[in-house]
Amino acid sequence: MRLFVSEGAPGNLPVLAAAGRVRGRAELLISTVGPEECMVPFLTRPKVPVLQLDSGNYLFSTSSICRYFFLLSGWEQDDLTNQWLEWEATELQPALSAALYCLVVQGKKGEDVLGPVRRALTHIDHSLSRQNCPFLAGETESLADIVLWGALYPLLQDPAYLPEELGALHSWFQTLSTQEPCQRAAETVLKQQGVLALRPYLQKQPQPSPPDESAVTNEPEEEELATLSEEEIAMAVTAWENGLESLPPLRPRQNPVLPVAGERNVLITSALPYVNNVPHLGNIIGCVLSADVFARYSRLRQWNTLYLCGTDEYGTATETKAMEEGLTPQEICDKYHVIHADIYRWFNISFDIFGRTTTPQQTKITQDIFQRLLTRGFVLRDTVEQLRCEHCARFLADRFVEGVCPFCGYEEARGDQCDKCGKLINAIELKKPQCKVCRSCPVVKSSQHLFLDLPKLEKRLEEWLGKTLPGSDWTPNARFIIRSWLRDGLKPRCITRDLKWGTPVPLEGFEDKVFYVWFDATIGYLSITANYTDQWERWWKNPEQVDLYQFMAKDNVPFHGLVFPCSALGTEDNYTLVSHLIATEYLNYEDGKFSKSRGVGVFGDMAQDTGIPADIWRFYLLYIRPEGQDSAFSWADMLLKNNSELLNNLGNFINRAGMFVSKFFGGYVPEMVLTPDDQRLLAHVTLELRHYHQLLEKVRIRDALRSILTISRHGNQYIQVNEPWKRIKGNEADRQRAGTVTGLAVNIAALLSVMLQPYMPTVSTTIQDQLQLPRPACSILLTNFLCTLPAGHQIGTVSPLFQKLENDQIESLKQRFGGGQAKVSPKPEVVETVTTAGPQQIQVLMDEVTKQGNTVRELKAQKADKNQIAAEVAKLLELKKQLALAEGKPLETSKGKKKK
């Protein structure tokens, strides 16, 4: 058979990928023809690619050629695959042709290109995330994936046209793009030129007619109601009618919470925040808040749940901070532990325990694990060369050295990495190294250290991963990180440090050393539990009965997924290891990164001063949770989401439902006589509720929040269509209808209050108070939608739940927290100074100002030469100016200047 292709024809991509996929490419003769040559004798218009079969027949449809290759290999297509292919031909192609023509031939960009295809992309994304499968037609790759990938690749290979909110589409696309046949097809067709490689072909094509405009103006995809079977509807109605009866008895919360045999025991940890930093919003969403949603959800399911966290207090950074503030390390920890605890309390984080790592239990457990590893031969000794500051009399941690980058010559390279060229640096390679604290030059000294022999533990780790990973809910990024570490091979890791502030190493010759924080920080979870209950081993040495969920940002994955499991496996002490490692990507701030040192972003303690309630913060952070890809906090978007999703959608629905009960029915839930339409709504709500459960069971927190909003949108539409406020004034039948609609709506509001509990606990309680929702119904969430507010139930006083955020309010917050500064400030060089000044630089500048001030005073006192004095004064003024600039930034993080 013979394949005719033309340079830059988009159809080449799927065809070549499919040919490569089924390894049929060898017998395939490929000829390149011009874009205007008619290869199919019976078609008037040119068409490529075309496959001429040995029988003489022609296949001129791209997906049929792909299908033929698949069929030759014995792969038949099921209904779902056929459905995708039909959709591709009828919906995706018209939209995509228009977008590609815009981009490639007309040279347009941005929304002009994305506009026509956005709906189709969203459709793919929703289908993928709804069916919860990695591929379009199920668990394995099919013809549909190849055909759609090939169609989309020219556009989506440019990240600008792969909208970041479409996480499922994103990971599907990445998965396919990294496959060998797809990669090869992409290289052959696009020749590294990106989408412009399509130009020779596309410019010869007539301009595609724009896809049906009306399709775009339809309601968004998620509003499309699934069609329901009679059975589903009947089951939803039965469940609804059973009402409160079907709720199991409420489980009292135990103290302490301990695992119970035969029950689901869920142990949840959130990465331990480092004590001497105030956490920023990215830290909060990355671990404590995400874990909190899951813990609250787990309790709503009546699973036996223990959620713990604490401050990670040892290490060199604490020592330095203590020096800076003139306190002892212990005093610093005591001070900052309280700051952390307060922040999390304000954010309503429902820890069962919020502990700390500087406790006797930490020493005991860490030393025990170390001893067991030592006895079993998993600890090595080696000599390490390190920088030591003789002036400060201590070895310098990487981040306390600065110098000239050995690669690019940048003057302020850090001991671990150069900020300019981004290369990783070994601190002893720095040229002209300086101690960041005293600015004197450190010397290279060698020191004995202990290493964990990871290569020796690698096999056990792989065995454990082999058992744990399949079927677990490890996030894809965590799997990826662990896989790449294993691929590169594990190396011995140093577990000791020349410090005082840490867990002592119980070994002769190491008395003046402590364990490196990453060795004992993860042991913090165990010691924090041990401080909570002396039966801590029932949680931590009980892998058969305990499901361990660990939440963190992705930079923490190696320690939790690899290093700690290796340590624990090496002890041969039956430790509970992580069953589900849930790692987020990063949250950015406006257009850049959160930076404590540069003073950009919102930090935990400042969120309280904005006047925006904690639940709104929680909602917005969870709405943009970096699940699957990085996301960004944006003030303008926060305003938008608050005003549209919370105020107009959720708040509006719940408030209306309650108000109708109060106003039209004297505060008593009216009698409900369900029509077939109402029953269908019940089933739709049930469906969405199930979807919410499926997502949360997989810890897809951000996606599950969408289900809540979808239900409330259904609710709003239902009220809008049925107009109870008009019917209440009508005849008997109309009034009964108004009653039914009001009753059903207020019950949906009650359901939403429970579904909302993990996300917005205070709002949830407020709604439940307003509706006087019976106690068990507040704290248990089943997979069915029940009538929890039966006819005759009396509700309380209803009042609005959310407040509008105003533009000027948000604008002033944006100014205050440094977001979008670059746009506001007229002088870029000023911005440069402002954004690079951190508390340490300010301190340095202040010291220099004082010093220079003294110099000037001394010179004046000595009645020195006028010119000399003038020169020194000029220096002083310049320093003062620099200091003013450094301090004048909207966000000032040094102590005592928190509030205005």
Added chain:
Amino acid sequence: MAAAAELALLEKSLGLSKRNKYSARGDRQIPVLQTNNGPSLTGLTTIAAHLVKQANKEYLLGSTAEEKAIVQQWLEYRVTQVDKHSNKDDIRTLLKDLNAYLEDKVYLTGYNFTLADILLYYGLHRFIVSYEERTEQRGRPPLTNFYLETEARRGYRSSPRSHNQ
């Protein structure tokens, strides 16, 4: 003909006793079939192929890999080309191409009758009457032969003409 009516006709001719209910989605009234034991199916050719399998008449989807691909190609042609809102020129080209293709064939795959013939038959219905009228006097072109062949085979019209007329 609305898609739902077309599918109902197809069910009947496939001898399916249990009739399905169809809903329609969007402006183009794309048919949706709700199945009891799975998710719904959307799209005319997808549902049609599903019905063929339900009726255990898989041969209507083609017997060899080549035939199967050809059937699907013409099913796609039906929903993308024939159903497109086209101007007169487009329609003329479409009929001309089909005519040329069918020059040496009885059915779309050659000699075997398939689902592609059925759906193309339905799809062409809106053009074919005037086409026939215009071409009747000039001897019968292959497309008309095809049309009549298919028609006779399925007995769709109330008063079918004989195809060997």
